[in-house]
Amino acid sequence: MSFSVEFDKKQNVLLVRMSGELDHHSSEQLKTKWKEQLHNQDIKHVVINLEMLSFMDSSGLGVILGRYKEVKQIGGEMVVCSISPAVQRLFELAGMFKIIRLEENEKYALMSLGVAS
Amino acid sequence: MNNEMHLKFSARSENESFARVSVAAFVAQMDPTMDELTEIKTVVSEAVTNAIIHGYGENGDGMVYIDCYLHDGAVEIDIRDEGVGMENVEQARQPLYTSKPELERSGMGFTIMENFMDEVEVSSAPGHGTTVKMKKFFKKSETLCN
Numbered sequence: 367m368s369f370s371v372e373f374d375k376k377q378n379v380l381l382v383r384m385s386g387e388l389d390h391h392s393s394e395q396l397k398t399k400w401k402e403q404l405h406n407q408d409i410k411h412v413v414i415n416l417e418m419l420s421f422m423d424s425s426g427l428g429v430i431l432g433r434y435k436e437v438k439q440i441g442g443e444m445v446v447c448s449i450s451p452a453v454q455r456l457f458e459l460a461g462m463f464k465i466i467r468l469e470e471n472e473k474y475a476l477m478s479l480g481v482a483s
Numbered sequence: 484m485n486n487e488m489h490l491k492f493s494a495r496s497e498n499e500s501f502a503r504v505s506v507a508a509f510v511a512q513m514d515p516t517m518d519e520l521t522e523i524k525t526v527v528s529e530a531v532t533n534a535i536i537h538g539y540g541e542n543g544d545g546m547v548y549i550d551c552y553l554h555d556g557a558v559e560i561d562i563r564d565e566g567v568g569m570e571n572v573e574q575a576r577q578p579l580y581t582s583k584p585e586l587e588r589s590g591m592g593f594t595i596m597e598n599f600m601d602e603v604e605v606s607s608a609p610g611h612g613t614t615v616k617m618k619k620f621f622k623k624s625e626t627l628c629n
Contacts, residue, residue: 424588
């Protein structure tokens with residue numbers, strides 16, 4: 367299954383909805399698009415919705431860590447939601463939850479950042 | 484039962500998905516759990532990506548080889564490249580180590596392979612490519628043997 371990403375903006379939060387398989391190949395296009403969104407808009411926080419993501423490897427972790435550094439620089443927070451057990455295991459292995467907060471779904475993630483739905 | 488499968492493909496990132504899906508399809512006959520299948524897909528992705536990025540420097544030339552063996556309730560997956568190789572295998576295996584920080588690599592590839600497989604062996608030498616040999620025992624077959 368190929369990869370696709372959809373961006374949405376709620377107040378100062380960038381929503382990143384990923385679907386399909388995120389590997390080294392697809393992480394390149396994700397990185398370009400994601401950087402563009404972060405730089406061209408008035409954004410502070412990021413919510414990553416992984417509900418439709420069926421696969422991720424360490425290349426995906428690399429791109430997320432790269433954007434985390436950018437968000438941290440502007441004093442924002444990164445939240446991930448709707449994660450599958452397999453991807454959650456990968457996040458745990460890499461210690462990602464020490465820096466990225468986990469929420470059950472998009473609604474809770476947005477609420478935690480002060481965005482009313 | 485002894486069964487084997489061999490793949491040879493161009494070291495291009497487009498083939499990463501082909502590689503992991505092909506190995507998963509071959510291994511499916513062992514009736515693995517969904518978790519086992521995901522683990523196998525992930526480690527194949529990691530080793531093939533290493534071959535493409537580090538072995539061949541993403542130049543699109545060169546081939547990646549996968550040899551896959553099923554026997555005694557286990558799978559052995561050997562992933563090999565004929566790229567630049569490396570001097571220090573131990574350093575490469577350290578969690579969070581990456582030789583290419585500018586590419587936003589997480590440095591978790593080998594850590595993932597070691598966690599998801601039962602055995603991981605890496606052999607490499609500068610100018611002679613790299614081979615990663617991995618082995619995994621299927622849980623269900625273990626129960627059948629007991």
